[in-house]
Amino acid sequence: MIKTDVIIVGSGIAALQLARQLQEHLNVMIITKKKLRDSNSYLAQGGIAAPVGKWDKVELHTKDTLKAGCHHQPEHIVKNVISDGKRIVDYMIGDGAPFDRKSDGELALGMEGAHSIARILHSGGDQTGRFMVEYLLNALDEKTRIVEGEMVFELVKNIRGKCCGVKTKLVDGSINYYPASHVVLATGGAGAVYSVNSNAPTAAGDGMALAFRTGAALSDMEFIQFHPTLLSLRGESGGLISEAVRGAGALLINERGERIMEGVHPQLELAPRHIVAERINGERLSGKTIYLDISPVKDFEAKFPSITKMCKIHQIPLDEGKIPVSPGCHFTMGGILTDEVGNSTIEGLYAIGEVACTGLHGANRLASNSLLEGLVFGERLAKHLITSNKNAPPEIMESEQCGNPPEINFNGAELKERMMRDVGIIRNEKNLTRHLNWLNARSLSFNTDLDPLSQSEIQTYLMWVVSTLITQSALIRTESRGGHIRSDYPLENDEEWFKRSILLMKENHQLKVVYDEQHQIEIYA
Template sequence: MMSTDVIIVGSGIAALQLARQLQEHLNVIIITKNKVKDSNSYLAQGGIAAPIGILDKIELHTRDTMTAGCNHQSIEVVKNVIRDGKRIIEYLINDGAPFDRKADGDLALGMEGAHSIARILHSGGDQTGKYIVDYLLDSLTGKVRFVQEEMVCELLRNERGHCCGVKTMKSDGSIHHYFAPHVVLSTGGAGSIYSLSSNAPSVTGDGMALAFLAGAALSDMEFIQFHPTLLSLGTTSGGLVSEAVRGEGALLINDRGERIMEGVHPQLELAPRHIVAEKINSERNEGKTVYLDITPVKEFKTKFPSITKMCETHHVSLSDGKIPVTPGCHFTMGGVVTDEEGKTTVNGLYAIGEVACTGLHGANRLASNSLLEGLVFGERLAHHLITAKKNAASFTAAYHVSKSRGTAPEITFDPAELKERMMTDVGIIRNEQSLTNHLNWLKAQYLPYNADLDRLSQDEIQTYLMWVVSMMITQSALLRTESRGGHIRSDYPAENNTDWFKRRILLINENHQLKVVHDEQHKIEIYA
């Protein structure tokens, strides 16, 4: 058993920003189920959006974010995040963060989909995540302890219902406990519960499932962003082909040489992601192959070294200027409901980064807003925790964890089957029949929400948590009878602003049952 001031679960950009801000004030443990750099943040090819250009403004970035998110967000939340993000990015620039610059020394600002002006900062071309994660890691001191290759399998609560620590499991099955008055989920999204995904394989929604099982409210789980351009390898994907490639002028064409975005959207290749993904999907469903024509991009290999290496690894020649692409799961807009500091509906539990639903992204995330969100909420939560230090002696008395134990679940399905079913039935295009089919399959697994996971292996626990997340996504998608942003239903193809505008679907674990409610029917209390 080990105790500390703050436990952070996950090691992406939000987690590292939080640890960087806390390290001179509180003792911090970062726990990750793999290695520190096994995160979506480290894989991020795209950049960080911020209104720092001469002609750019906070209001303009806010408008673009609201438009991409189909106005499902709170405009005040969006404006405040972008305001704080601008300040943080300006600080990082002055601090020497490794952002790319032009020959004259000015920052090189790129263009991406749904942005009305070039405002994307990159590092190392298409290696922004790697560079920024390394930069943040280098800034950490010995006051931040890393616990690697331990999977958090339960959020511990005391007799008052406060989150007071975590239970972990190592690959050998051994169980360990860590206690703290503040537990922060920074575990990323759930992209890898789909068979085609840009996400790191380990990003399967653990934090979302753990928060749900611990009693936290989740929201907007039906809104899944499918990135339009993953490298297509037939029935599988080789990885992400950044939107920045289209920002540099690459065109989307089919095997007949036709530009597929003409007549679809005024921004063509740089339309919002759900529009581009839906169009590529429809072309592929008609039996056509879709390519990124990169011939308009000058010095492609220099600007996009990681994409070049990925293509070479998978024997995709760049000599003819065409990269075959397919949509795949990329980002989870929904997640654990938080306020503007990262506090959840469970006292002592916080969520930052993609695992959280902060009100920033709405129905569809604006490109390159995710790393910005991680930096902003990492700083905000640090400020809250530093100013809300708790008395260690009083907290020690709260270590008596009470939990009614369920039975050990029997995992009888292959997680690969769940991923394929998610892609087929809860993928880019959904309808009542496909969603009902998948929901019935999930229910047929007969898994409880109060399961005792101690006797399972790490892989089995991950599969169980994937099942929990799949249930949340599927039930939410079935209930929202409209198409909005990343949630597209063929049986309800239009936005329904009469019944669904600004209405959220909340998911709550009530008496070990998944309860689905509308936000106006259930008061959400965020704990101070």
């Protein structure tokens, strides 16, 4: 068997950037539960935010990020990520990455919500994620081993508590064990635990649940971003309508043609996402239908080919200039607590991309900062692992999970509907408590043997874990801030909650809550 130095779980931008940087130095394996291109990154319509324009600066991008995140993040972390991101994007531009350009050859920089200047680099109009994934995949060679169709369902530790491998479940029920010196979770966010979402079906919070069960600390799980504009199809979502459409001039209107963002925020349609989503949600609850008026956007079909294709599939008549929209779950700001490299609180376990809580996004992610984050932390962690790689993992111990296998007495669709209803855009104590009581009534444990379960049963169980963590955090934070909106606590409470995070971890098989002042908890590094 070929020795594996680094196992990367997931295949999005962060994972591929890490593998690209590592492959000349260490033996790397990528494991993905479906196909290599099944990721949120591949679906990303929006672009990469970076201060590469003539009039843009790192400081300005930092200011916009802090403002969008309600200053719930350390300024130095934000500034350093954006500074690294600018350097990486400048390199990619020189390397021939397929960014869109204007007729004069200059980069076509787009505008999106809460940005003060046009700084969004796009590829293929609204197909940036696909283009970037292919760009990174083309840089991989045979030295990076790729395992598809295997679901990582347990992280394995040795007798010292170091993470040193993973167990995977195949569709036929068989189990594989892969040892490695380092395990990196790059599994994406948890949007798929909601019934209306923009995410790939695979993005159901697996990595967060795996890390929690292993004892790692998670942070800011209550901060969930709901994208304002998903294609609305009689109560269901047909897919994402990128914020770049509003950046290109589209307007939010009701069925009478009235603009709904006037008088709500100075940036109108380009206000921070939680403000736009809350407004649309309120209008819809009052019985109104909300549309994106795309008539001001010149050459819409050429600029947004994938959105055009999606609308035509669902028989939306674009010649009428109106696309029906509603909010849906889009991004998870919280996740596995890490330092500025990607170390978690467990030795040998790392997290990068949306699965991680790095301190960049705060209470609400600034549009198009996510792909930038993946590129930055993929590179940072690669440098760290190359310089700190140790010998093969020590003696492996048996799984610490015990007890009878859980009985999954509910289905994932039911959980998703309940999450959307009770832990959705607008929250309150009554609904959060109702959902937490329902989760507790499933009689499941955080410390249980998953070996006998099928892939689908494991997926439902892991969704239960993540749903519990999100709901518990949302119930504890008694204020409204960023992506966390409480109707019973409608204002920010700086006296109690400013720059204060809720950390969740497993202790003696139970959920332990810790209050963290700006990531002061010890990170294993």
